[in-house]
Amino acid sequence: MNVVCIGRNYADHVAELNSARPKQPFYFLKPTTSILLPGEGPVIRPRGVELSYEVELALIMGKTLKDFPVENEAGAIDAIESYALGIDMTARNVQWEAKKKGLPWSINKGFDTFLPMSNIIPKSAIPNPHSIELYLSVNNEVRQNDSTELFLFRVPEMLSAISKVMTLEKGDIVLTGTPKGVGPVGPGDVMRAGISVNGKEIEEAKIEVPVEESTGAYEYAET
Amino acid sequence: MNVVCIGRNYADHVAELNSARPKQPFYFLKPTTSILLPGEGPVIRPRGVELSYEVELALIMGKTLKDFPVENEAGAIDAIESYALGIDMTARNVQWEAKKKGLPWSINKGFDTFLPMSNIIPKSAIPNPHSIELYLSVNNEVRQNDSTELFLFRVPEMLSAISKVMTLEKGDIVLTGTPKGVGPVGPGDVMRAGISVNGKEIEEAKIEVPVEESTGAYEYAET
Ligand SMILES: [Mg+2]
Ligand SMILES: [Mg+2]
Numbered sequence: 001m002n003v004v005c006i007g008r009n010y011a012d013h014v015a016e017l018n019s020a021r022p023k024q025p026f027y028f029l030k031p032t033t034s035i036l037l038p039g040e041g042p043v044i045r046p047r048g049v050e051l052s053y054e055v056e057l058a059l060i061m062g063k064t065l066k067d068f069p070v071e072n073e074a075g076a077i078d079a080i081e082s083y084a085l086g087i088d089m090t091a092r093n094v095q096w097e098a099k100k101k102g103l104p105w106s107i108n109k110g111f112d113t114f115l116p117m118s119n120i121i122p123k124s125a126i127p128n129p130h131s132i133e134l135y136l137s138v139n140n141e142v143r144q145n146d147s148t149e150l151f152l153f154r155v156p157e158m159l160s161a162i163s164k165v166m167t168l169e170k171g172d173i174v175l176t177g178t179p180k181g182v183g184p185v186g187p188g189d190v191m192r193a194g195i196s197v198n199g200k201e202i203e204e205a206k207i208e209v210p211v212e213e214s215t216g217a218y219e220y221a222e223t
Numbered sequence: 224m225n226v227v228c229i230g231r232n233y234a235d236h237v238a239e240l241n242s243a244r245p246k247q248p249f250y251f252l253k254p255t256t257s258i259l260l261p262g263e264g265p266v267i268r269p270r271g272v273e274l275s276y277e278v279e280l281a282l283i284m285g286k287t288l289k290d291f292p293v294e295n296e297a298g299a300i301d302a303i304e305s306y307a308l309g310i311d312m313t314a315r316n317v318q319w320e321a322k323k324k325g326l327p328w329s330i331n332k333g334f335d336t337f338l339p340m341s342n343i344i345p346k347s348a349i350p351n352p353h354s355i356e357l358y359l360s361v362n363n364e365v366r367q368n369d370s371t372e373l374f375l376f377r378v379p380e381m382l383s384a385i386s387k388v389m390t391l392e393k394g395d396i397v398l399t400g401t402p403k404g405v406g407p408v409g410p411g412d413v414m415r416a417g418i419s420v421n422g423k424e425i426e427e428a429k430i431e432v433p434v435e436e437s438t439g440a441y442e443y444a445e446t
C-alpha cells in the first residue's frame with residue numbers, strides 16, 4: 001500500500017511558502033507507518049523540528065489505475081472507493097534544508113504520527129470532491145478554511161499524472177494538497193479538522209488530535 | 224510495507240555525481256509498486272528519461288525497530304531476516320531537475336519496474352553484510368564492482384538513523400546505497416548483477432533483466 005501526496009495544489013499555499021507553481025502535478029510518498037488512525041494518540045513533534053500542519057482531502061482508491069486518461073472525468077470519480085480527511089504533518093525546517101540541498105523529502109514528511117487520518121467517509125457523503133470545504137483549527141482558532149474548488153490540478157489530472165509513473169492500487173491513499181494557512185504547532189496544541197459539504201459538516205471527517213513533544217531519540221541535525 | 228533507500232553511502236559514488244557527502248544517513252522511499260520480482264519481465268525506460276542503474280544490497284527486516292541504538296551491532300544484524308540484491312533504477316535527468324528545484328525524489332525513483340530484486344538470500348549465506356562484493360554488468364561488461372566494506376554508514380548506523388524517524392517493520396526492505404560506476408542503460412541492454420562472498424558467487428543473488436522502451440503514456444516534461 002502506498003500513500004501518495006500531491007504537492008503545491010492551491011495557488012495561495014504555493015505563494016505563502018514562496019514556492020514555484022508546478023507546470024504539472026508532482027507528488028511525494030509518506031511511509032505507511034506515518035498514519036495515525038482516530039484515537040491512536042497524539043502527533044509527536046520530533047525534537048528540534050518546526051512542525052507544521054497541512055489539512056488535505058484524501059482519496060482512498062478502489063481500483064487499479066495505470067496510465068489513466070486525464071479526459072475520463074467520470075472514470076476518475078469511479079476509481080475512488082471512499083474519502084477521508086488527513087493532515088500532512090511536515091517538519092518544515094527539515095524540508096527547507098532538503099529543498100536547499102536538493103535532498104529527498106522522505107524524512108521531513110515521514111515521521112511516525114505525521115499522518116493523522118479521519119474515519120472513512122462514505123462516497124455518498126461527497127457527491128463532488130471538487131466542491132467541499134476543508135478546515136483546520138489550532139486550539140479552536142481557524143487556520144485553514146478553503147474549498148477544493150481552488151485545486152490547481154483536479155482529481156483526473158492528479159490520477160493521470162501519478163498513474164503514468166506508478167500503478168495506483170486498491171487501498172492506496174492519495175492526498176490532494178493543502179490550501180493556504182499552514183503554520184507551526186507545538187506541545188499542548190490541539191488540532192481539529194473537518195469537511196463541510198454545502199455548509200453541513202461531515203461527522204466521519206472530524207479529526208481531533210493533540211500535539212506532544214517527543215521523548216524519542218531523534219534530534220534535528222544537519223544532513 | 225515500506226521500501227527505504229539510503230542515499231550516498233559510498234564515497235566514490237558521492238564523488239561521481241558531484242554530490243555533497245552527508246553528515247548522517249539520509250533516505251528516500253520507493254513505492255511497493257516499483258518492485259520487479261525475478262522473472263517478472265523487463266525494466267521499462269520511460270520516454271525522455273535517462274535511465275540509470277544502482278546495484279545495492281537489500282536488507283529484509285525481521286523485527287520491528289524504533290529508536291534502535293547505534294551501538295548495538297549484534298542487535299542490528301539480529302533484526303535482519305534475510306537479504307536480497309536490488310537495483311535502484313533512477314530517472315537521472317528527472318532527479319537532476321528535482322535536486323535543482325528542491326522537489327521530492329519520489330517520481331525519479333518510483334516508476335513501475337524501477338526496483339528489480341533477486342530471490343531471497345538466506346541469512347546464512349551472508350555471515351557479514353559489511354564484507355561482500357556487489358557487481359553489476361551491462362551486456363556482460365562490468366560497470367559496478369565494489370565491496371560493502373566501503374559503506375560510509377554501516378548497518379547499525381542506517382537502522383538507527385531510519386528508526387529514529389519511522390518505525391521499521393518486519394518485511395520492510397532497506398536498500399543500503401550503491402557503489403561507484405552508475406550509468407545509463409537503454410532498450411536492448413541486459414543488466415546482470417550479483418553478490419560474491421569470499422570470492423564465491425551466491426546463486427540466489429543473481430539478477431538478469433533486460434531493458435525495454437516504454438509504450439506507456441509518460442513522457443518527460445519539466446515540473
Ligand atoms: Mg510505501
Ligand atoms: Mg501536503
Ligand SMILES: [Mg+2]
Nearest residue numbers: 277311400401
Ligand atoms: Mg540508490
